[in-house]
Amino acid sequence: MGRLSRESWFEIRHSLDSGCGESQPFFSNPGCSKPLLHPTLYAYYSPYENILGGLLTTVPMTSEGQLIERVHRKLPSRAGGLRVGIGDDACVIRSRQPAEWVLTTDAFLENVHFLLPLHPPEAVGYKALARATSDLAAMGARPLYFLLSLALPEACTKKWLDDFLDGMSRAARKFGLVLAGGDTTKYPLVAINITVIGEAAPGRAVLRSGARPGDFLCISGRLGAAELGLRLMLRKLHHQKEWKKLLQKHFYPEPRLALGQWLAKNGRATAMIDTSDGLSTDLAHICEASGVGARVWSERLPKVAVPRELRNLGLDPLRLALDGGEDYELLFTVPPRLALRLPRTILGVPVTTIGEITLKKRILLIDDAGRAEPLPAQGWDPFRKRPIRKRK
Ligand SMILES: [Mg+2]
Numbered sequence: 001m002g003r004l005s006r007e008s009w010f011e012i013r014h015s016l017d018s019g020c021g022e023s024q025p026f027f028s029n030p031g032c033s034k035p036l037l038h039p040t041l042y043a044y045y046s047p048y049e050n051i052l053g054g055l056l057t058t059v060p061m062t063s064e065g066q067l068i069e070r071v072h073r074k075l076p077s078r079a080g081g082l083r084v085g086i087g088d089d090a091c092v093i094r095s096r097q098p099a100e101w102v103l104t105t106d107a108f109l110e111n112v113h114f115l116l117p118l119h120p121p122e123a124v125g126y127k128a129l130a131r132a133t134s135d136l137a138a139m140g141a142r143p144l145y146f147l148l149s150l151a152l153p154e155a156c157t158k159k160w161l162d163d164f165l166d167g168m169s170r171a172a173r174k175f176g177l178v179l180a181g182g183d184t185t186k187y188p189l190v191a192i193n194i195t196v197i198g199e200a201a202p203g204r205a206v207l208r209s210g211a212r213p214g215d216f217l218c219i220s221g222r223l224g225a226a227e228l229g230l231r232l233m234l235r236k237l238h239h240q241k242e243w244k245k246l247l248q249k250h251f252y253p254e255p256r257l258a259l260g261q262w263l264a265k266n267g268r269a270t271a272m273i274d275t276s277d278g279l280s281t282d283l284a285h286i287c288e289a290s291g292v293g294a295r296v297w298s299e300r301l302p303k304v305a306v307p308r309e310l311r312n313l314g315l316d317p318l319r320l321a322l323d324g325g326e327d328y329e330l331l332f333t334v335p336p337r338l339a340l341r342l343p344r345t346i347l348g349v350p351v352t353t354i355g356e357i358t359l360k361k362r363i364l365l366i367d368d369a370g371r372a373e374p375l376p377a378q379g380w381d382p383f384r385k386r387p388i389r390k391r392k
Helices: 045-056 064-074 121-137 159-175 225-234 241-251 257-265 279-290 317-323
Strands: 082-084 100-109 142-152 178-186 191-200 216-220 271-274 293-297 330-334 349-358 363-366 372-374
Touching: 064 142, 064 159, 064 178, 100 121, 121 142, 121 159, 121 191, 121 241, 121 257, 121 271, 142 159, 142 257, 225 241, 225 317, 257 330, 257 349, 271 279, 279 293, 279 317, 279 330, 279 363
Parallel strands: 142 178, 293 363
Antiparallel strands: 100 191, 142 191, 216 330, 216 349, 271 330, 293 349, 363 372
């Protein structure tokens, strides 16, 4: 498979067997007759199609009751505030005054966000929950419960499902989440939708809209690692021993829950978002919501370390850091008077100041020599119609 061109990714619409219509709500996409494939996954769709066709004809059926029982066993519905969990028409949660509820939902779809032949089922289960939970981290909220809607082909109702649930169960324990309910159904592709419910102290949830001119712009962890892993996997390079570990962040992202809650509790962040789509795109979300601009200092960016052999393949750390998606780090703004006292590591997570918020509503990248150039949002956007501009 040849090298994937970012410009071509965003032009691709591919025919899936299932099409896209009212009877398939997971893929309903107003204005387009076919679902839009995640560009990075497009190049691998054709070989995948044949594998799926083979699997569909060889695996026996499972009843929905059996399937729910297996989900229940792996993800028990028990917690203090949960009065009724799995097994009734709806769950019942005791309200926990005086906290505020924080809710979010996230779709994780085969052929759009992951590929059955390449992504281990354990990673699919883990990541489906991690992605959704990261949005609570970005609000500074504490996760409590989640609802799982799971659509599966029959081929995935045996071992694949067990492994998937193992991954999801590991993530649930790690993030402190309890499954409160959900729904299962049969579908030609794997479609996962997760709603996560959390809580925050009244008025403490951190919004995207609070950034003010003069605030410093900070990022947790390192940028570009998840995208690097994805590119390696798509090039089938991840089986090489020395690069296997570079897949870790793509498969098992780490929502920055403790950091998000610390920032919210201590009132340090004026605005916050998780970097799910890529720094350039997520920063644009903060700037738009806050009515401000920003300057990002490229030399300050904590970029993923790319081995020299991979740099020679065109994997540039700066581009990975600016536009690579799915790092699930926290991008937040801090008022100048608090920025100086912000620790460089918070609860074990490195925090780096990478820029500043400006009154002028432009987003600029400042290079090592102090030159400024526009920083267009070039991260992941499933509805982008125009091919994106090549960065110099
Ligand atoms: Mg988010």
